[in-house]
Amino acid sequence: MFLINCPFCGERDQSEFSSGGEAHIVRPKQPTELSDDEWAEYLFMRKNIKGIQFERWNHVHGCRKWFNVVRDTSNDKILSVYKMGEKPPVNYK
Amino acid sequence: MPNYRIHKTEYIDETKRVSFKYDGKTYFGYEGDTLASALLANGIHLVGRSFKYHRPRGIVSCGAEEPNAICQIGSKKDLTEPNVRATELELYEGLEASSQNCWPNVKFDIGGINNLISPLIPAGFYYKTFMWPKSFWKKVYEPLIRLSAGLGKSPTEPDPDIYDHKYVHYDVLVIGGGVSGIIAAKMAAKNNFKTLLVDDKKILGGSTIYQNNESIKIDDKLSSEWLKNEIQEIKKLSNLTIKTRTSIAAYHGYNFLLAKENLTDHLPEEKKKNKIRQRLWKIRAKKVVIATGSIERPLVFNNNDRPGILLSNSINKYLDYYGVTCGENIILFTNNDSAYETSISLHKKGIKNIIIDLRKSASSELIKQAESLGIKIYLNHVVTNTFGYRKINSLEIMKLSEDGNTTIGDKIKLSCDCLGMSGGWTPMVHMHTQSGGKLDFRDEDQVFLPKENSEDQISVGSCNGDFDLENIIDKTVNKINKFLDIDNQDYQDTNIICSKENDKRNIWLLPNKIPLGKTKCFVDFQNDSTAKDIKLALKEGFRSIEHVKRYTTTGMATDQGKLSNMHALGIIADTAGVKMGTLGTTTFRPPFTPLTFGTLVGRNVGKFFEVVRKTSMHEWHVKNNAEFENVGQWKRPWYYPKNRENMHDAVQRESKAARDSAGILDASTLGKIDIQGSDASEFLNRVYTNAWSKLAIGKCRYGLMLNEDGMVYDDGVTTRISENHYLMTTTTGGAANVLSKLEDYLQTEWPELDVYLTSVTDHYSTASICGPNSKKILNKLFPNLDLSDENFPHMSFKEDKLENINCRIMRISFTGEQSYEINIESKYGHSLWKMCIEAGKEFNLTPYGTETMHLLRAEKGFIIVGQDTDGTMTPSDLQMDWIVSKKKFDFIGKRSLYRSDTVREDRKQLVGLLTDDPKEILEEGAQIVLDVKSKPIDMLGHVTSSYFSPNLNKSIALAVVRSGKTMKGQKLIIPMENKNINVTVSDTIFLDKENKRLNA
Ligand SMILES: [Zn+2]
DSSP: OOEEEETTTEEEEGGGOEEEEESOOOOOSOGGGSOHHHHHHHHHOOOOOSSEEEEEEEOTTTTOOEEEEEEETTTTEEEEEEETTSOOOTTOO | OOOOBOSOOTTSEEEEEEEEEETTEEEEEEETOBHHHHHHHTTOOEEEEOTTTOOEEEOOOSSTTOSSOEEEEOOSTTTOEEEEETTTOBOOTTOEEEESSOSBOSSSBGGGHHHHTGGGOOTTHHHHHTSSOTHHIIIIIHHHHHHHHOOOOOOSSOOOOEEEEEEEEEEEEEEOOSHHHHHHHHHHHHTTOOEEEEOSSSSSOTTGGGOOOTTOEETTEEHHHHHHHHHHHHHTOTTEEEEOSEEEEEEETTTEEEEEEESSTTSOHHHHTTSEEEEEEEEEEEEEEEOOOEEEOOOBOTTTTSTTEEEHHHHHHHHHTTOBOSOSEEEEEESSTHHHHHHHHHHHTTOEEEEEESSSOOOOHHHHHHHHTTOOEEETEEEEEEEOSSSOOEEEEEEEOTTSSSEEEEEEEEEOSEEEEEOOEEEOOHHHHHTTOOEEEETTTTEEEEOOOBTTEEEOGGGGTOOSHHHHHHHHHHHHHHHTTOOOOTTTTOOEEOOOOOOOOOOSBOOOSSOGGGOOOEEETTTTEEHHHHHHHHHTTOOSHHHHHHHHOTTOSTTTTTTTHHHHHHHHHHHHTOOGGGTOOOOOOSOSSOOOHHHHHTTOOGGGSSOOBOOTTHHHHHHTTOEEEEETTEEEEEEOOOTTOOHHHHHHHHHHHHHHTOEEEEOTTSEEEEEESTTHHHHHHHHBSSOOTTOOTTBEEEEEEEOTTSOEEEEEEEEEEETTEEEEEEOTTTHHHHHHHHHHIIIIIOTTSOOEEEEOGGGEEEEEEESTTHHHHHHHHOTTSOOOTTTSOTTEEEEEEETTEEEEEEEOOSSSSOEEEEEEEGGGHHHHHHHHHHHHGGGTOEEOOHHHHHHHHHHTTOOOTTTTOOSOOOTTTTTOGGGSOSSOSOOTTTGGGGSTTTTOTTSEEEEEEEESSTTOOOOTTOEEESOSSSSSOOEEEEEEEEEEETTTTEEEEEEEEETGGGOTTOEEEEEOSSOEEEEEEEOSOOSOTTOOGGGO
16 A cells, blocks of 8 residues: 655545556647557557556545656555656656 | 363463363363463364365464464354464353364264375365366265365354454554564664554563573573563553554555454453454554564474374473473474473473484584483484374384485384474564565575565564574664664673574475375375375476465465475475575465454444435435435435335336326436636537537536547536536536546646536535426426526526525426426425425326436437446447537547547447337347357347336337447347347337427
8 A cells, every 4th residue: 555645735545546547648639630550559558667657646535636656666666756747757767 | 181281380370260162062271371272281182174184183383373273263153253273362261162174073074084085186186176077066076075175164144243443653563572573662662763563462572481491591581581571661661552462464565554453352252242353453654673483394294294293382382381281292303403492391391202303413502401301312313104093192213314315224113192393493574575575595494584674674583584592682683773773772781692503404305215105294284285296296297386386275275374385395496406595485465364354344334334425305215215226325216116016117107207297306416517717618628529619608518428539438418607617417426537537637638728627416406307297397486487498498507596595497308308407505405305396296296216217218219328338339339420529629539439440330339129029128238139040149239228118108128239320120139048039120219209398
């Protein structure tokens, strides 16, 4: 059970949050311009990394805010937390 | 009756005699006993039958690792409990226990026949034997296995006990109250860490608390005396909480641990009443110190499972802690020094004993002490067989060859009534691995040890592989100082004297002249698997430890192989000729010992099992005989039976009344989301498939919401209340998810939009009145409101007051009838409802539930998201192309609507079905085919909604059918178990295609 440091509320139990999968997948501005393959890339393809992963979390039973998390999926350690719209920390790649 | 209680100890209160029943017979013990120690005091070793061969089995250990002494406690239907280890169960007045794994009784049982036919029960016997014929499974194999396996009986009635949950936060959690745990807890608490110390036993002190060997001393005192003093000291520390009878069940990530505290299990029956039985502690600790100790290993030799064969150290504990000797003529069989402590202790109490030692020579202080006492020691010898059916009565030993691979010389037969075995010690690394920690293998004594300690977790004491007292104390002090970044000096001058062991001789499977196939060398006592089984598994090609474990079931019983895993690994490594450390271990999973369901569930039973949401009108529904349906957490009226009507009759009556005159539905549970902001219209444009910019203020519109994959996600009517203010409704079940999804898009994809979302589902109560007389009822309620079709047409919205209370009235319809939804602040919901009922009396206004609502909308072919859709239906599949805007640049899911897969002509599409026999009602979920003769039958789709319509006087159904759009008039077949039903594909709208009733 993680402890997640919501950038708006502080450290809370994982049960207050819901996970939203991989972060930094931007919805195409002009979906109609895309081929089936390009759209499928956006819609379905995820990295599913073992190691350092950038992902989205929602403080669904708290402030309802979405934010980003850097998590090492091999040991579940959360390395960094940052708000939506902020640039991902560069020291993890 | 024999009495094996041979001396007094401070842990047994001989003034408090306790009577208990075991297998129906009454015995006596004392306060302080466990069931196991009390049985042993009465001379009882035989406590069960083994799982597969039904061999007699006795008490082996004195703790959580016990594989044999598994009991069923109590005989009441609601309070009986299986799988309780007698070695952990504290004795109390009135305890009733029975041995679990033996039918019809422990002394004679039918399953014993398995022992004689055991060559037929090899490794993997379940997989091999019970495979076929298939027809045998239900009638022969399964009842047989269930009867003879005897894994205990579950209670058949609800548990009347009270359980509790508690969340706690600590700076430091120390697991285990042995010598290292006590030192760690003291150091932490004295340095201002808020500390919790838990131990599964009744008192602190671990195995040191009954240690009384003169060669092991701390500050010139017996180690036990020194430790008692330490315990007195830590009890005074104000920021240390000590929880005994509390065991850690699970160690999750981020130092989140679950502990089970036993509060009443040790109390006499009458004192248990109305008290919390067990409490589940949910612990968050900044730092965790694991001090869980180690358990002694058995040895694997022929017939090593007879009653009277115990772990050597357990014999010691029964003697020095409980005052009970396990025999009068004891043999100790060892490969290390610890059995010598037992031997000396027995000798001092006048119990005759001899030692068989695998080692060629040994020379520690302890051994010298034993020699000087004149204890007979056979060095370089091995036990090759044991004898005695219900209890061991003798054994054979032989000399070991130089390399230890075989036996030499003559057999020596020795008589005994008890055998203690010690194969060394296994550190309890369960907590470390549960937390995600890795292990290292130490070759000298063949143990797995915690590989690394992190900044928030550390292992100390014998669970970290430090076995002698000097090592334990010194290393614990150093490690804790570092771990907590403190400089504690309490143990700076502690002077420790202890015997140092310097030789070990580890042989996983002891040699024997008898071929392995003819021996019974047990590895896992509880699941009855032998060394032979493991070797057979290897011969059959299994290599991975996880596979061997499952194939032989080694380590898979309720003890999770606490005694057997290491030997299984060792034998695999030896046989396969690989180094043991390279094999890895099996995964230790929570819980460490079995947990009761009661503990896990806590107080969330009965009416607290789940949150229940009720509308403001709920009491009225109850009073008026409603049957309820669960929709998400909501309780919704399902139908209102009158005069003992069944469901069908009630629904037919309600449906007819709604169309003939008027019906009323509690629609309060529909999700309601208040949407405000200057970009609200644009936002709706992006989340719904249709266009919203041109919706006039005061008008309503139906919307369909898709997922980005183009599949229908939710639907509902949204009303424009003012320029920048909308009220969206969602399905009852989808409300929370829709809000979440909309927030997601707003916050992450379109942060530039000025839009604010608020869930107002609970703020409003909604009464929906429909039917040809609905307008007249509305007129009675709102006499000043102009209800004319010109002023208040279908799909529009008005505000008015009902006795000074604001109401929002939408003229929208889910039934196809003229229909009004009156929304009022929730606290007035009940009054609103009663006023509607009163006003509707003269028009036979009939309350109807969800079933009638479903029927009425099906007559009109309106979909229910989640019933007629399942996450694979596009608007086009639902024949709802009309709601998808062609002009809009983008909306959620738009691009997916022309992916190659979504434009396929042969997708499953929504159609209507009419049965050839209008009285025949289809089953929802029934499969639809074109031709029953072709094999395999091609499934075209299934029925999603089906009703008998009283208004059309025939059966109607909605279904999804492959290429259904093009099939109107097509004859199809619905094959049922005992007949084929003929149907014809029809339009989805069965009633009033022209929508005349909306304005009737
Ligand atoms: Zn928050």
